[in-house]
Amino acid sequence: MSAPPAEGLVEQWESEQARLRQQVVEEDTEDWQRSPDFSGLERVGGVDLSFIKGDDVNACAQLVVLSYPDLEVMYEDSQMVTLMAPYIAGFLAFRETPFLLDALKRLEGNQPELLPQVVFVDGNGLFHYREFGLACHLGVLSGLPCVGVAKNLLQVQGVYKGEEHQSQIAALQKGGDSFPLTAASGKVLGKALRSSDKSSKPVYASVGHKISVDTAVRLTHSCCRYRVPEPIRQILSLHIPTEINSAFHSLRDSESDR
Incomplete structure (x- = not known):
């Protein structure tokens, strides 16, 4: 069993999150975001870190x-990495962001014309303990608009998976319907979205960086053929090194605090 995290590291990461949190832009910054049909948007990205079962x-x-x-694959990149930072709930971005940034930098160096105009992150953005999840972390450090889309509800800041939440989900009648995830403070941290007519189970979309929550939700819906937005869903189809292909699973299925 691993030793508990050093208190000093938690304090350091909390301080860094607070510093970077001040740089998050929670409004639309691009012309395509203001267009009803996202005119001018040509490339959407998706990122994820997949783990071998039993190996973190x-x-x-x-x-x-x-x-x-059209949501057709233009570029894909998979690279094995070794995570050095410890796992601490609420701070997964410190483990994962460097490797996702490296992937974006490889693309920018090799084929800059394919750099995405917005990135979907399999995890949370502002909908987080300290309003700074993985999508915010990646957005601030990359400078790209980012949207966090989680498959599981993070019960945080007064948002709980209780009867009221379940009744709100039941009221989502069609793809595109949503309801706000409102913190105890009254701030809307994201929205639960019925992303497809075919799926009654919602996803949870939140601002990462350089996009408003309403635009993030609208864009998420427009990128969904099924429950999960295509930029994230297509990652499941990427070529993964054969030695671990059969053992992969996504940490996000069991951990929703990203």
């Missing part, structure tokens, strides 16, 4: 870029 150190950092609105 060795992982595969993955990036895809899809055309928009």
Whole structure:
């Protein structure tokens, strides 16, 4: 069993999150975001870190870029990485962001014309303990608009998976319907979205960086053929090194605090 995290490291990471949190832009910054049909948006990205079952150190950092609105794969990148930072709930971004940034930098160096105009992150953005999840972390450090889309509800800041939440989910009648995830403070940290007519189970979308919550939700819906947005769903189809192909699973299925 691993030793508990050093208090000093937690304090250091909390301080760094607070510093970077001040740089998050929670509004639309791009012309395409203000267009009803996202005119001008041509490339959407998705990132994820996949882990070998039972191994939380060795992982595969993955990036895809899809055309928009056709949602066809234009670029894909998978690279094995070794995570050095310890796992601490609420601070997964410190383990994972460096490798996702590296993937974006490889693309920018090799094929800059394919750099995505927005990145979907399989995890949370502002909907987080300290309003600074993985999507915010990646957005601030990359400078790209980012959207966090989680498959599981993070019960945080007064948002709980209780009867009221379940009744709100039941009231989502069709793809595109949503309801706000409102913190105890009254601030809307994200929205639960029925992303497809075919799926009654919602996803949880929140601002990462350089996009408003309403635009983030609208864009998420426009990128969904099924429950999960295509830039994230397509990562599951990436070529993964054969030695671990059969053992991969996504940490996000069991951990929603990213």
